[in-house]
Amino acid sequence: MTVNPKIEEAGFRPASRIGAVGVSKILQIGAKAAAMKREGLPIIILGAGEPDFDTPDNVKDAAKAAIDAGDTKYTALDGTPALKKAVVEKFRRENGVDYEIDEVTVATGAKQILFNAFMASLDHGDQVIIPTPYWTSYSDIVEICGGVSVLVSCDAEAGFRLQAEQLEQAITPKTRWVLLNSPSNPSGAAYALQDYRPLLDVLLRHPHVWLMVDDMYEHIVYDDFKFVTPVALEPALKQRTLTINGVSKAYAMTGWRIGYAGGPKALIKAMAVIQSQATSCPSSISQAAALEALNGPQELLKERRESFQKRRDFVVSRLNEIDGLSCRTPKGAFYTFASCAGVLGKKTPKGNTINTDADFTDYLLQEAHVAVVPGSAFGLSPFFRISYATSEAELMEALDRISRACAELR
Known part of the structure; x- marks a missing residue:
């Protein structure tokens, strides 16, 4: 079968309505970090917008019952x-x-x-x-x-x-x-x-x-x-x-x-x-x-909220101890949105200048192996988002790495 060369040459033309729309920056960073992790690097991903808890058992049981009932x-x-x-x-x-x-x-x-x-x-x-x-x-x-x-x-x-x-x-x-x-x-x-x-x-x-x-x-x-x-x-x-x-x-x-x-x-x-x-x-x-x-029962919501609050307090406290960073205490959700204004203009050990929050988060990923999301992805700079919906052990290690990475900036 002969393929029309004009059609082949033209290729795919996306609709104009999605011309300025791309895949979420959050997903892009997550995919990049996951790929680095598969390569064997000790990446800690603090970008996910989902709880690390499992779905409650009573909810899973209800789904199984629905399947069994047809x-x-x-x-x-x-x-x-x-x-x-x-x-x-x-x-x-x-x-x-x-x-x-x-x-x-x-x-x-x-x-x-x-x-x-x-x-x-x-x-x-x-x-x-x-x-x-x-x-x-x-x-x-x-x-x-x-x-x-x-x-x-x-x-x-x-x-x-x-x-x-x-x-x-x-x-x-x-x-x-x-x-x-x-x-x-x-x-x-x-x-x-x-x-x-x-x-x-x-x-x-x-x-x-x-x-x-x-x-x-x-x-x-x-x-x-x-x-x-x-x-x-x-x-x-x-x-x-x-x-x-x-x-x-x-x-x-x-x-x-x-x-x-x-x-x-x-x-x-x-x-x-x-x-x-x-x-x-x-x-x-x-x-x-x-x-x-x-x-169903709602008691689990309080238990999990208390766990998130403990993690929030830890992350906010550690971020505010790091020279160049500052973080307000959030009232809800499971994210911190910290300012990195104090590190802008500084140089990495490799001589690269941190000009933007995206530069800073890329530095953390490449050198500290911690994935976070720049504030520019959310329409406000210079900030970065951490999701603390992960284990306390990972949060402790991640904040240690971020602290060391910031201390190496000059």
Whole structure:
């Protein structure tokens, strides 16, 4: 068979919608570190955004029971009635928010919830306000869906939280959504009642702007911090708010891929249209597991939160002892977002200058064999993110290596 040379020469042409979108920097660093580890180097990877705990036994047992019972067929498009009811009860029990069954959606992870919502609501050029530092998938999904990401820098002095004045200034007639994540990936910053209130007052003055909140780290908060979700504070915003959550982080179920959300019926219905032409229903087995996670014993959440807090305290303390680094104490999630401003301009033992946070994290990977993620990947420099969702022994060794690597800079 003869191949048309023009076709062969042309090769693959990617769609323009993904022209500026690449694979996550976090995944790129993780893949590079994993490859170095396979080569025999003693790499410690502190980039993973998932708990090191196992999925609870009762959840695994529920999945096995579902398999044995033959619950292996297609389910309702955006969640089984039983799981949707459990989500409704979860919102009522833990957040004081009342949703009806048809105001709830379940998808293959919270990332699909985000994608469905933006695909269902954004027209070309619509704007989405995203505070930085931010989880990079937010802006990439917005761009794929035809929207424009309006990134608003939130510095350390403000606790990495969006301020009311910044929100007011960022809103335009084209603003469709503002997206808030609390506790935050990557900074661990969290919005208490008094932090949310001024932002909600701004939104009340701009009825064309909808609010999307990512509460995925709700159960991983520390000290005396009281988690709250915006709709519980301002019911008047309920009809233009999508509240996103899932089982991935709290229940160590990242691979099960179940996210859920509550929002206005019209939006939930539109999101179902998108899901119907993408994945259709989430995994029936994963939904059975998520049902048990939400309805089953919750004591394990407290135990694991206490373990994370112990690790947080250790990592923050060690980072603040290292010359050139400084780290705020995060209120939640399982990340630290430390400044490396104090090492910029210094030279490595090989004579290379550390000009950026990416230079610094590359130096740590190559010379200290510790993989962390630069703040530039999250839209704010010069910082770097450590995930402390790993063993205490690995954290101790990693911080020792980082300390030695920084001491060798001149």
